[in-house]
Amino acid sequence: MSNSSSTADDILVCARALITAGGYNGFSYADIAEVVGIRKASIHHHFPSKVDLVRTLVLRYREDAKAGFAALERTASDPRDQLANYVSYWEKCITDASDPFCLCALLASELPALPPAVAVEVRLHFETLSAWLTSAFERGAALGIFRLSTAPRAEAESFMATVHGGMLSARAHGDPKLFGIITTALLNRLSN
Amino acid sequence: MSNSSSTADDILVCARALITAGGYNGFSYADIAEVVGIRKASIHHHFPSKVDLVRTLVLRYREDAKAGFAALERTASDPRDQLANYVSYWEKCITDASDPFCLCALLASELPALPPAVAVEVRLHFETLSAWLTSAFERGAALGIFRLSTAPRAEAESFMATVHGGMLSARAHGDPKLFGIITTALLNRLSN
DNA sequence: GACTCTCTACCTATCAATAGGTAGATGAAC
DNA sequence: GTTCATCTACCTATTGATAGGTAGAGAGTC
Numbered sequence: 534m535s536n537s538s539s540t541a542d543d544i545l546v547c548a549r550a551l552i553t554a555g556g557y558n559g560f561s562y563a564d565i566a567e568v569v570g571i572r573k574a575s576i577h578h579h580f581p582s583k584v585d586l587v588r589t590l591v592l593r594y595r596e597d598a599k600a601g602f603a604a605l606e607r608t609a610s611d612p613r614d615q616l617a618n619y620v621s622y623w624e625k626c627i628t629d630a631s632d633p634f635c636l637c638a639l640l641a642s643e644l645p646a647l648p649p650a651v652a653v654e655v656r657l658h659f660e661t662l663s664a665w666l667t668s669a670f671e672r673g674a675a676l677g678i679f680r681l682s683t684a685p686r687a688e689a690e691s692f693m694a695t696v697h698g699g700m701l702s703a704r705a706h707g708d709p710k711l712f713g714i715i716t717t718a719l720l721n722r723l724s725n
Numbered sequence: 726m727s728n729s730s731s732t733a734d735d736i737l738v739c740a741r742a743l744i745t746a747g748g749y750n751g752f753s754y755a756d757i758a759e760v761v762g763i764r765k766a767s768i769h770h771h772f773p774s775k776v777d778l779v780r781t782l783v784l785r786y787r788e789d790a791k792a793g794f795a796a797l798e799r800t801a802s803d804p805r806d807q808l809a810n811y812v813s814y815w816e817k818c819i820t821d822a823s824d825p826f827c828l829c830a831l832l833a834s835e836l837p838a839l840p841p842a843v844a845v846e847v848r849l850h851f852e853t854l855s856a857w858l859t860s861a862f863e864r865g866a867a868l869g870i871f872r873l874s875t876a877p878r879a880e881a882e883s884f885m886a887t888v889h890g891g892m893l894s895a896r897a898h899g900d901p902k903l904f905g906i907i908t909t910a911l912l913n914r915l916s917n
Numbered sequence: 918g919a920c921t922c923t924c925t926a927c928c929t930a931t932c933a934a935t936a937g938g939t940a941g942a943t944g945a946a947c
Numbered sequence: 948g949t950t951c952a953t954c955t956a957c958c959t960a961t962t963g964a965t966a967g968g969t970a971g972a973g974a975g976t977c
Contacts, residue, residue, distance in 0.1 A: 555833070555835045562964085599770055647747075690907050698884075701833055705829075
């Protein structure tokens with residue numbers, strides 16, 4: 534019943550959860566094999582090396598993120614709503630534990646030790662996210678919706694830092710609701 | 726020339742840098758052996774298992790953090806200055822690469838996969854940090870120095886999230902100065 | 918329809934390297 | 948002699964990976 538795209542996808546889904554829980558070195562092909570129900574050697578058929586696997590995963594993640602940003606811009610025209618919806622997306626993921634931590638944020642924490650081919654993709658994700666957030670702040674300022682106390686890029690980086698830090702704190706305290714508490718304050722500041 | 730406290734300390738110092746770079750599973754006794762200049766087996770004399778090693782490291786880190794909070798309270802009476810000095814401490818560490826990421830924050834990111842004996846200590850560190858920051862916000866509010874838009878605990882958690890997120894962003898972008906940019910905005914908000 | 922070839926997706930068996938770890942020996946210091 | 952801190956030699960388990968293989972599906976040819 535498994536077809537090719539399904540097995541490779543299963544592998545990627547599994548790898549994502551394992552990385553999000555324990556980092557690049559915290560999982561092995563054997564772990565995936567157990568979850569997906571195939572042998573370790575078969576994973577090599579789809580992903581010849583661990584680097585290939587994780588790099589593919591990050592590339593997919595980046596594509597999905599770009600699609601997500603585009604969707605945010607279609608579903609709300611007000612940049613404040615776009616940012617709020619971005620945060621709501623993560624709050625839902627964290628609260629229902631479907632995706633409790635940004636893959637690239639997790640990998641970024643161990644960036645010095647990542648294989649270069651993976652590291653470069655993780656950096657690119659941060660650049661994309663930063664650029665999108667910056668553009669949201671720029672648009673909001675141009676429309677008079679936001680009054681920025683610093684440059685749009687700095688606002689964007691602060692916003693991003695708070696979101697990622699909120700994920701970390703929710704995890705550290707074992708309290709998913711904490712992400713919402715932290716980001717509510719963040720979003721409230723956008724309304725002042 | 727090596728004495729017992731020096732070798733064990735060397736091991737801990739080395740382990741800290743390795744964990745901070747690549748997480749709990751990103752280093753091995755062999756890595757430490759190479760840096761410290763002893764055999765892998767000798768490390769077991771000082772730390773019988775990897776869990777013992779990392780747990781000892783986190784305990785030490787927590788002691789140092791408590792001492793640091795006490796020092797911050799001695800060297801400045803104004804809670805705003807205490808928070809600013811806390812941030813300055815990290816900015817210096819990140820900028821001169823002496824300690825570019827909070828050990829417990831790094832370990833917190835992979836908390837689900839940590840050995841329980843280590844995980845509990847990491848959580849305790851977050852509780853201690855959160856309590857100290859909360860007390861700073863409470864004192865600042867009581868003295869009329871801060872006007873809080875949310876409860877002191879929420880302010881503290883937001884502050885912490887931004888600091889940790891700033892570390893992450895600096896690392897992800899490969900730009901240590903970014904931590905300062907993010908935290909300057911954070912501290913400026915304390916002055917309003 | 919039967920046969921052949923190619924492809925896909927899986928497998929077993931195996932490997933080298935590495936991981937955390939153990940036990941006993943050795944030498945230095947007291 | 949005892950203690951401490953190191954070592955060698957070795958262990959089991961696990962890791963990412965390789966080589967060779969099987970089985971079934973699909974397409975093309977007769």
